[in-house]
Amino acid sequence: xxxxxxxxxxxxxxxxxxxxxxxxxxxxxxxxxxxxxxxxxxxxxxxxxxxxxxxxxxxxxxxxxxxxxxxxxxxxxxxxxxxxxxxxxxxxxxxxxxxxxxxxxxxxxxxxxxxxxxxxxxxxx
Numbered sequence: 001x002x003x004x005x006x007x008x009x010x011x012x013x014x015x016x017x018x019x020x021x022x023x024x025x026x027x028x029x030x031x032x033x034x035x036x037x038x039x040x041x042x043x044x045x046x047x048x049x050x051x052x053x054x055x056x057x058x059x060x061x062x063x064x065x066x067x068x069x070x071x072x073x074x075x076x077x078x079x080x081x082x083x084x085x086x087x088x089x090x091x092x093x094x095x096x097x098x099x100x101x102x103x104x105x106x107x108x109x110x111x112x113x114x115x116x117x118x119x120x121x122x123x124x125x
Contacts, residue, residue, distance in 0.1 A: 001027040002120055003048040007039040007065070008032075008081075009057045013104070017052070017081075020109045021116065034058075036065040043073055050120060052112075053098075055082040055089060063089075063096045070097030077119045081112070 004021065006014045014032040021030050031046060033039035035057050043051065051069060055062040066078045078100075080093040085103035093101045099119045102112060 001025075001029075002050060003029045003046060004031070004050040004052065004116070005039060005042055005046065005048040006030065006032050006052045007034075007036070007057070007062070008052075008054040009034050010054075017109075017112070021113070024109075024113045025116075036060040036062070039065060040068060043069060043076065047073070048076060049123070050077045050079065050116065052079050052081045052116075055080060055084055055093075063092050066093065066096040066098050075123070077123050079115055079119055081107070 006017050008014050018030050018032060031042060033042050036059050039051065053062045053065060062080060062082070066080065069076050069078055078098045080098045080101045081104060082089065083104045085106060090101050100115050102115055
């Protein structure tokens with residue numbers, strides 16, 4: 001069991017991903033946030049194990065939110081999940097402390113599930 005937070009400004013994407021992950025990880029608690037500010041608030045209260053985070057959102061971008069999560073909650077794992085699959089974004093995600101980077105356009109639910117497992121497994125070792 002783990003706690004996860006999906007942060008994306010597209011409600012349909014959040015809901016679809018939440019349902020898919022819930023089906024693959026039925027004992028987990030999966031919450032949603034629509035922007036960085038609400039994500040930081042939810043992280044403070046819920047202490048998730050994993051955050052799946054978009055880069056482009058209203059307010060602060062996902063890279064800056066990643067940096068804040070890693071600074072204030074170092075045990076929380078962050079995976080960037082974005083439509084912007086560019087090398088410079090991958091490098092920036094790594095520099096800001098993300099544990100993974102997935103393209104929404106190139107990743108199906110199976111790839112996302114595998115990434116979630118890999119990131120959570122790496123936290124346990």
